[in-house]
Amino acid sequence: MTVGIRVLAVEDDERIRASVKLALEDEGWMVDEAASGEEAITLFGTHPADVVLIDIMLPGIDGFELCRTIRKSSNVPIVMVTARADTHDVVAGLEAGADDYLTKPFAPKELAARIRALLRRVRPSQPGHPKLIFGNLEIIPDEGKVLLDNHEVELTKTEFRLLCELANDPGGVFSRELLLDKVWGYGYFGDGRLVDVHIRRLRMKVEVDPANPAHVVTVRGLGYRLQS
Amino acid sequence: MTDIFTETSTPRYRLTRARRLIRTLVRRITPKRIGLRNRILLIFVAGALILSIVLASITYSFTRANLVEQRINTETNQALTNARRAQNDLILSPEEIALALDQAGNTHKLIFMQGQWSASSPQFLQDMIPDVLLERVQNQGRAALMIVDTPRGEAMIVGIPLPRVDALYFEFDNMREVRAALQSLQLALLIATVITTMVGVSLGLFASRRAVRPLANAAQAARAIADGRLETRLEPTDDPDMQALTSAFNDMVNTLQQRVERDARFTSDVSHELRSPLMTLAASVQVMESRRDELPERSQAALDLLSSDVLRFQGLVEDLLEISRFDAGAIRLVLEPLSLYEFMKQAVSVSSIPRTEIVCDDVDALVAIRGDKRRLARVIANLIDNARIHSGGKPKVVIQRAHNDEPPTHVWIIVEDDGDGLIEGEFDHIFERFSRGGAAGRRAGTEGAGLGLALAREHVALHRGRIWATNRTDGIRGARFIVELPIEIPTTTDESSA
Numbered sequence: 001m002t003v004g005i006r007v008l009a010v011e012d013d014e015r016i017r018a019s020v021k022l023a024l025e026d027e028g029w030m031v032d033e034a035a036s037g038e039e040a041i042t043l044f045g046t047h048p049a050d051v052v053l054i055d056i057m058l059p060g061i062d063g064f065e066l067c068r069t070i071r072k073s074s075n076v077p078i079v080m081v082t083a084r085a086d087t088h089d090v091v092a093g094l095e096a097g098a099d100d101y102l103t104k105p106f107a108p109k110e111l112a113a114r115i116r117a118l119l120r121r122v123r124p125s126q127p128g129h130p131k132l133i134f135g136n137l138e139i140i141p142d143e144g145k146v147l148l149d150n151h152e153v154e155l156t157k158t159e160f161r162l163l164c165e166l167a168n169d170p171g172g173v174f175s176r177e178l179l180l181d182k183v184w185g186y187g188y189f190g191d192g193r194l195v196d197v198h199i200r201r202l203r204m205k206v207e208v209d210p211a212n213p214a215h216v217v218t219v220r221g222l223g224y225r226l227q228s
Numbered sequence: 229m230t231d232i233f234t235e236t237s238t239p240r241y242r243l244t245r246a247r248r249l250i251r252t253l254v255r256r257i258t259p260k261r262i263g264l265r266n267r268i269l270l271i272f273v274a275g276a277l278i279l280s281i282v283l284a285s286i287t288y289s290f291t292r293a294n295l296v297e298q299r300i301n302t303e304t305n306q307a308l309t310n311a312r313r314a315q316n317d318l319i320l321s322p323e324e325i326a327l328a329l330d331q332a333g334n335t336h337k338l339i340f341m342q343g344q345w346s347a348s349s350p351q352f353l354q355d356m357i358p359d360v361l362l363e364r365v366q367n368q369g370r371a372a373l374m375i376v377d378t379p380r381g382e383a384m385i386v387g388i389p390l391p392r393v394d395a396l397y398f399e400f401d402n403m404r405e406v407r408a409a410l411q412s413l414q415l416a417l418l419i420a421t422v423i424t425t426m427v428g429v430s431l432g433l434f435a436s437r438r439a440v441r442p443l444a445n446a447a448q449a450a451r452a453i454a455d456g457r458l459e460t461r462l463e464p465t466d467d468p469d470m471q472a473l474t475s476a477f478n479d480m481v482n483t484l485q486q487r488v489e490r491d492a493r494f495t496s497d498v499s500h501e502l503r504s505p506l507m508t509l510a511a512s513v514q515v516m517e518s519r520r521d522e523l524p525e526r527s528q529a530a531l532d533l534l535s536s537d538v539l540r541f542q543g544l545v546e547d548l549l550e551i552s553r554f555d556a557g558a559i560r561l562v563l564e565p566l567s568l569y570e571f572m573k574q575a576v577s578v579s580s581i582p583r584t585e586i587v588c589d590d591v592d593a594l595v596a597i598r599g600d601k602r603r604l605a606r607v608i609a610n611l612i613d614n615a616r617i618h619s620g621g622k623p624k625v626v627i628q629r630a631h632n633d634e635p636p637t638h639v640w641i642i643v644e645d646d647g648d649g650l651i652e653g654e655f656d657h658i659f660e661r662f663s664r665g666g667a668a669g670r671r672a673g674t675e676g677a678g679l680g681l682a683l684a685r686e687h688v689a690l691h692r693g694r695i696w697a698t699n700r701t702d703g704i705r706g707a708r709f710i711v712e713l714p715i716e717i718p719t720t721t722d723e724s725s726a
Contacts, residue, residue, distance in 0.1 A: 013504050019511030026518050083500065084553075085602075087560070105507040105542055108514050188574040189602050192564065 005029045005119065008049035010040040010066065011081070012058055020053075023108030037061035041069055048074070051115050054098070055081045056089060064096040071097035075156040077118040079111070085191070094197035099158040100184055101191075117185030118158060132167045135228040137206055137215050139167055146206065153205050158183065162198050163206065166216065166226035175223035199224055264443070268436035269429070276428020277421070284417035291413055295406050296375075300384065303401050304373060306335070307386040311397040314339065318393040340366075341395035352400040361387050365396050381407055442470050446477055456557055458485040488555065495552035502545045509538050547679040551661065554686045561600040561690055565716055568595045568627060568639060575605040576625060579612040588627040595627070595639050598716040599691050607687050607695075608641070610680035611709050615645035618707070622646070630712050638693075638712050646706040649699040658697060659685045688713070 007029050011017045014035070021031040032047055034040035037058050044052070052070060056063035067078055080098040082089045090101055100114050132139040138147040141164055146153045155163065165182045166174060174182075180190035183198075199218075203210040219225050262270065317327060318341070329337050329348040336352035338345060345354045356378065364372045365387035373386045383402040390397050445462060452460040461481060462474045513535045520528055553559050569588055576584045608625075615623035623645045630638035650658065657663055661682040688695040693713040700706045 013507075015508040016504060016511070019508045019515070022515045023511045026515055083503075084549075104503050105510055105545075108511045188571075189578065189605060191562070193562070 005051065005115070006032065006047065006049045007051050007053060007115065008032045008034060008040060008044060008047075009053045010034045010037065010058065010063075011053070011055045012036065013055075020108055020111070024112065027112050037063070037066040037069075040066060044070060044074070049076060050119065052076055052078045053081065053111070054078060055104075056093060057083065064092055067093065067096035067098050071156070075154065075160075077115070077157050079114055079118070081106070090191070091193055091197060094194065095201075097156070099156065099198075100194065113185065117183075120161075120185070132170075133228075134167070134170070134215050134226060136208070137228075139163065141167075148206055148208070155202070155205060159198060159202050159205070162195075162202060163216075163226070166224065171225060171227055173219045173222050173225050179224070195224075265436040265440050268439055269432040272428045272432025272435060273425060276431075277425045280421040280424035284421050288410075288413060288417055292410055295409055296403075299401075299403060299406050300373060303335075303384055303399070304386055307388060307397075307399040308371070310335075310337070310399060311388040311390060314397055315390040315393055315395075318390065318395060322393060336400040338398040338400070339390075339395055340398075341390075341393065352398075354398075356400070357385060357387070357398060361385060362396075365389050365398075378402070442467075442473065446473065449477070449481075453481055453484070458488060458557075492552050492556040495548055496556065499545050499549040499552060502541075503549075506538070506542055506545060510542060513538050544678060547683055550683055551679055551686070554683075559686075559690060561603065563598050563600055565596055565598050566601055566604075568597050568641075568713075571597075571599075571601060571604065572608065572625065572627060572641065574601075575608040576612065578605060579609040581612055581616055581623060584612060584623055584625055586625045586627065595629075595636070596716045597639065597691075597713050599713070600687075603687050604691065607684040607711065608643075610684045611643040611711070614680060614709070615643055615647070615707070618645070618647055636715055639715050641711040641713070643709045643711075644700055644706055646700075646704055649705050650697060650707045655697050659695070684711075 005028075007024055009017055009020055009024075009031055011020070011033075012035055017033050017035070021033060024031050032043055032049060034043050037060050040052075040054075054063045054066055058066065061069075063080055067080065070076065070078065077100075078098045080093045080101045082093060082101055082103055085101075085103050093101055099118055102111060102114065130140060130142055132141070136149045138150075139145075140147070144160060146155055146160065146163065162179065162183050165179060176192045176195045177188065177190070179195045180186040180192070184190060184194060186194075199216060200210075203213050203216050206215055207213045215226055215228070217225055217227060314329070314337075317324065318339075321327070322341075325339055325341060325346045329339060329346060337348040338352060338354055338357070340346075340354070347353055356376070358374060358376060361372055361374045364370060366389070369389045369391065371386070371388040373384065375382055375384050377383075381402065381404070383400060386399045386401075388397045388399075389395075442462075442465070449460050449462050458481065461478050465471060465474055513531070516523075516531055517535055520531060523531060550559075569586070572586050572588075576582060576586060612623050612625075623643055626640075626642040626644070628640050628642065629636045630640045659681045661679055663681070685695050688711055691713055693711060695709065695711045697707060697709050700708045
């Protein structure tokens, strides 16, 4: 399923880059290397990757900036590498468009698992229902399209999968833990901020008024729900 | 002339008595027991008291001297006039002594003439005249004045010879007005002394409070610094005396803060620097591991050693980084409500002995806490690791209510093992960084020495909890680690199970 995947690894430490490349190639994937943000942007333009791995601490344009730049033109899953899990870096990186994060030093196996989870395909549509409609919000899973008031909305792959998970059980309440498991493949110790930031990002795109969401609503103390 | 200020008690006696009194007082209130505030107050009161007593005494003696002198002058002049007049009367009619005595004012008079004393009133008779005075007036023929003590107070006697009629004239004044005036003065001075002392008390209170305020501020700041708020400083002041303390204090804290930050930064920098090579090591080892079967046997053994130690190294660097964050005060907990039982099940499942049993009764199973689940899970994993490494036995985990409070406020997570237990006196020591030992027969293993328990203590403290160790009390040999955490009073039901 994940054979033939192309990973772009952006990391300024040459040795880390080389070892990660070796480990990921063991998974059967192709790895492009970039030592700086500038190099990554050029490379991504010529060889679009399926997944981008970005070290936040980069010389020149930093990881956040690189995330934002890539996000402008692509919905590719981005995994960022941070030094610490408890700083503002994580939230800032997620806000900049990253889909998941790892803290250094991580095991390449863990990275591979993260990438696999992000590339998992979702098929939320019930057979015979090519469209899911929630008021002015329309989801066409087979085409990977979302329409708000009949205008197409650009979602990242992860945002789309998150929306599809919620759409799987319209009106049903999804806890953060459940969403972490379904969308990111995390267990109990997953970081709930992943869900929160992605929900926020999703609302910016599929809500007419993101501050007063009509579709992706919070069920206090329980989780989130998708409604018309 | 006799001293007009006759004292009843001698000065020497009074001095010894005062000295003894002071000595007793000093002994009773040793300076050790008097605080700075009270000492300042005492100095003010004593100062005010002494000053007012001295001033009062000086005022009194001057006034008294003045009054008496004035009186003496007046009386002397009066007596001279009276004597002259009496002499004139006696020249005219030597027999009319009574007349001569009568005409001159309201003072008491005596005339000695031709061997006979004549008195104007029975209150003043010749036996009241001291011999010295009589001798001087009679034999030397000179006027003289003397102050005498009478049973009714001081009095003044003026003696004047009347040479032309060969008589002696004496006049007696009991100085009652002077005495009355001096009494009023005494009263006034006493009141003034009391008022001054009271003002001294209030000034002393004010001053002592003011003097101690900077000290209280400094103490508060020192406490804050001891609690780890290293950015605490004393506010600069205009007071030149306090400025010395303030700037010295702030300099001290600056130095301390720099040193603490430097130490913390060093640990943090070292750990950060170690992470990149570790990252490479971990990735490379993984690549080798996936080809383990292709390696000769000896290389396989070496690879196994390498990969297990890379893992251990990684754990150590993580711990070092975490502890340097503690030292820098840079830990930010990601707090959320957790169902304790559910959390414990998960925490145990990711520990080194995932099958550890958790004993918990139904009531305690409902307990919710508020915590950073990944950090708390590390605490549990560390305790289970500790039990595994140091005892070799199977750890047992118990969740129970901490006290019998109703409603319950704290919960205990107890990790027990059946190893050799801890040595008395090591109960606290084992929570220190890189502490080995703690148990009699502990394996001098390569594992274990580390930061696990030290980190556990820091993490638990951040959760407003406590952690401590004892030996088991249920008859089985082994150590017992107890984590006490505050129970979260759920605002919304079921939040933790969401």
